[in-house]
Amino acid sequence: MTFFGVQEAIAAQLVRTVAGAELDRAALEERFARAAWTGIAEPGDGAAGVLVGALGPSRALTALIDRVPPEQLGVEVSDTGGQLDTADLTEAVARWQPRLKSALALLALRQAGRYGMRLLIPGDPAWPDGLADLGPHGPLALWVRGDVSALDRLARSISLVGARAATGYGEHVAMEASAGLVDRGFAIVSGAAYGIDGMAHRAALASAGTTIAVLAGGLDRFYPSGHEALLTRIVASGLVVSEVPPGTPPTKWRFLQRNRLIAAVSCATVVLEAGWRSGSLNTAGHAAALGRPLGAVPGPVTSAASAGCHRLIREYDAVLVTNAAEMAELAGEPAPEPGGDPASRSAEDTRVLDALSERTPRAVDDIAQRSGLSLATVQSVLGALELDGAASLRERGWVRTT
Numbered sequence: 001m002t003f004f005g006v007q008e009a010i011a012a013q014l015v016r017t018v019a020g021a022e023l024d025r026a027a028l029e030e031r032f033a034r035a036a037w038t039g040i041a042e043p044g045d046g047a048a049g050v051l052v053g054a055l056g057p058s059r060a061l062t063a064l065i066d067r068v069p070p071e072q073l074g075v076e077v078s079d080t081g082g083q084l085d086t087a088d089l090t091e092a093v094a095r096w097q098p099r100l101k102s103a104l105a106l107l108a109l110r111q112a113g114r115y116g117m118r119l120l121i122p123g124d125p126a127w128p129d130g131l132a133d134l135g136p137h138g139p140l141a142l143w144v145r146g147d148v149s150a151l152d153r154l155a156r157s158i159s160l161v162g163a164r165a166a167t168g169y170g171e172h173v174a175m176e177a178s179a180g181l182v183d184r185g186f187a188i189v190s191g192a193a194y195g196i197d198g199m200a201h202r203a204a205l206a207s208a209g210t211t212i213a214v215l216a217g218g219l220d221r222f223y224p225s226g227h228e229a230l231l232t233r234i235v236a237s238g239l240v241v242s243e244v245p246p247g248t249p250p251t252k253w254r255f256l257q258r259n260r261l262i263a264a265v266s267c268a269t270v271v272l273e274a275g276w277r278s279g280s281l282n283t284a285g286h287a288a289a290l291g292r293p294l295g296a297v298p299g300p301v302t303s304a305a306s307a308g309c310h311r312l313i314r315e316y317d318a319v320l321v322t323n324a325a326e327m328a329e330l331a332g333e334p335a336p337e338p339g340g341d342p343a344s345r346s347a348e349d350t351r352v353l354d355a356l357s358e359r360t361p362r363a364v365d366d367i368a369q370r371s372g373l374s375l376a377t378v379q380s381v382l383g384a385l386e387l388d389g390a391a392s393l394r395e396r397g398w399v400r401t402t
Helices: 008-019 025-040 047-057 057-065 070-077 085-100 102-114 129-137 147-154 168-183 196-206 225-237 251-267 280-289 304-315 324-330 348-357 364-371 375-388
Strands: 119-121 142-146 157-161 188-190 211-214 239-242 266-273 294-296 392-393 397-400
Touching: 008 102, 008 119, 025 047, 025 057, 025 085, 025 102, 025 119, 025 251, 047 070, 047 085, 057 085, 070 085, 070 211, 085 196, 102 119, 129 147, 129 251, 142 147, 142 225, 147 157, 147 188, 147 211, 147 239, 157 168, 157 196, 157 251, 157 280, 157 324, 168 188, 168 196, 168 304, 168 324, 188 196, 188 251, 196 211, 196 225, 211 225, 211 251, 225 239, 251 280, 251 364, 266 304, 266 324, 280 294, 280 304, 294 304, 294 324, 348 364, 348 375, 364 375, 364 397, 375 392
Parallel strands: 157 188, 157 266, 188 211, 211 239, 266 294
Antiparallel strands: 119 142, 142 239, 392 397
């Protein structure tokens, strides 16, 4: 027996490798078909999304292989309650046919197995819920490298994006924001580009947080190449994601389509620094279209590197945010100052609270070093903050509580 012209035993072995589990024949067939579709249709192809959603990936692929006339395919789609114009379907089939080669799917699966990738499909426990908001323009499958459980953190995540040609100001804001959000228990999502994206990932890793990078090309060759070491570190403790199969080069169109995934999987998107025509404004547009909260960090009015952020605030109702606490509020997680009204706290209280993390327990001597206070002062302040419910002592040290 064969899967779409491929010997079943060969296809089944490759699919099981990237599925990470034993599957029955129907499940194997579906995953092989979805793997093939990721190489046949470009990201965000709405016609492919409607066809696969209406007929299922296996039937849709078989119909292409058998060259079923578009008119008949349109009728099948209509019978399931879907709608796909015959002219649009005819054009779509014409662009899919040149890629309709089983060898390409086999090569992608072999490369995925070689690099330890997994193939996720809708319905898998780890499949990000937010992707459903993309409708027929959502990914048909996801290729991932790293810790798949990182996707569980998307329920409390923020996308941090910005310009590749970042200034020192932008990178400093990105570092502080990412580290501060990680301390508040958020996962960081970004695109691993130079500039703001890279800094957001690095700061999350430095704070022992979870970070997820969404790429525009195949995961067998990281792009940009200058971030290969960074992406390798992300694989070790977080996750790298793409909707295109191994061997697929990143292109301008795929970068633009990749941005919709960054916006869809997270709870909110923040643009940290962006020029008037920055590509990160595309991510912001997707976030706004999906109804996700959108924030933008202001910069100097004389800085062209912040003109895009000012544009988002002025013209697109982005919320002005300046620090991690405000970004956390944007994501629906208010971050009130512990210990009551900030005006009622002493300078020592504030310095100790600033030295504490909500996520990582810290020893008294570490807090003293971070706050610039004596051990005796820190111990005294911690006791008072514990009574106020602003700090808590755990087995490995002190944490800030919300």
